[in-house]
Amino acid sequence: MxxxxxxxxxxxxxxxxxxxxxxxxxxxxxxxxxxxxxxxxxxxxxxxxxxxxxxxxxxxxxxxxxxxxxxxxxxxxxxxxxxxxxxxxxxxxxxxxxxxxxxxxxxxxxxxxxxxxxxxxxxxxxxxxxxxxxxxxxxxxxxxxxxxxxDAGTASVVYLALYAYYFGAVTAFMEGAALAEKAAVGPEAFRKLSGIVETMLADGLVDITRRLNEGNYSGDQATINVHHAGQTAVREAYIQDGIGYETTKAYMSYLEKAQREGNGDKDIAAMYSAVKTRN
The missing domain is CATH 3.40.50.720 (NAD(P)-binding Rossmann-like Domain)
Known part of the structure; x- marks a missing residue:
């Protein structure tokens, strides 16, 4: 470099x-x-x-x-x-x-x-x-x-945070591509389709950060319980096809922690509190 x-x-x-x-x-x-x-x-x-x-x-x-x-x-x-x-x-x-x-x-x-x-x-x-x-x-x-x-330390923190986000997304893409390939949809075709999710993600992040700023976690779109149920189906598909699914495991562990915290009926934005602490 x-x-x-x-x-x-x-x-x-x-x-x-x-x-x-x-x-x-x-x-x-x-x-x-x-x-x-x-x-x-x-x-x-x-x-x-x-x-x-x-x-x-x-x-x-x-x-x-x-x-x-x-x-x-x-x-x-x-x-x-x-x-x-x-x-x-x-x-x-x-x-x-x-x-x-x-x-x-x-x-x-x-x-x-x-x-x-x-x-x-x-x-x-x-x-x-x-x-x-x-x-x-x-x-x-x-x-x-x-x-x-x-603050000389700020750039380093944001740099590491952005790369954590980036490589998490790269890993999730690879896991998704491996699953799609089981349906004869190759990695390049899956990449083109991934634009659908990128649009959803951009909109979702705007909604999540707005809710975090406002403290509004009402589950008017989809609750944490609903997300967990849907992700269970995703996990089963990975297991059935023998594909690695570490990002799904991580996501589900945070959802389950949020449920234990009593936030199952709230919006996915409420999962942020589960992410912010390790215990």
Missing amino acids: GGTLARAMLAAGHTVTVWNRTKGRTDELVAAGALEAQAPSSAVAASPLVVMCTIDKVACETVLQMSEVSGLLTSKTVVNLSTGSSDDARRISEFVEQQGGRYIDGGIMAYPRDIGKPGTTILYSGNEPGFSEHRKVLQSMAGNAVFLGN
């Missing part, structure tokens, strides 16, 4: 200095016009904006804490696009600020194939002046640069 980010900045006409701990990993970038740094300190010294993309935030932190690097952070804006926790982000932010620098944490909401496109999103939070100053450079990596506030 780091190389793809660098290529996007190069394509936008920016001067990019690159460093990688593995020898040879920057050769293609240098051939494309990047300047190669022989050490991380050289890369940091080369620009007022330092974009880091490592295996995780701890690896990024390790580099920043090198004595030859930390001493160069004064007046630098560090953008960390590595995966990690909100605690990691806040801790690194504090360290960078102690060195006189500005820290922005980020979450890339895309695969490498979409980097550099105007509709691609990267979430950011942290130092707002730094974000504003370097917005155009950041938008060369992903046109939809979304700033979520001054």
Whole structure:
């Protein structure tokens, strides 16, 4: 991913200095016009904006804490696009600020194939002046640069939450496709049909969030009990055809918890309370 980010900045006409701990990993970038740094300190010294993309935030932190690097952070804006926790982000932010620098944490909401496109999103939070100053450079990596506030930990939380939603949906799609295939409806045909559910989902999420905001859980559309009965039929179909159904199990476990909480006659939005606590 780091190389793809660098290529996007190069394509936008920016001067990019690159460093990688593995020898040879920057050769293609240098051939494309990047300047190669022989050490991380050289890369940091080369620009007022330092974009880091490592295996995780701890690896990024390790580099920043090198004595030859930390001493160069004064007046630098560090953008960390590595995966990690909100605690990691806040801790690194504090360290960078102690060195006189500005820290922005980020979450890339895309695969490498979409980097550099105007509709691609990267979430950011942290130092707002730094974000504003370097917005155009950041938008060369992903046109939809979304700033979520001054708390460096916010972007990480929202990033993880959105990917939990995304991969849950991907898994549910695969389970549904496997079931549909038993009826001779292949994955591509099922994907085209899935647009029906996507429309339902968009409408359903609007209704759910409205109900959560209003505290209105009346079961005027379909109660949790009705959802559970319908999902029981879905579960039996999976069992009969010998297909994995982990997302259905998870959904039913939340429905059953909501029923135990006395919310069986309420709208599906009432299941949110069952999701928010683990016990």
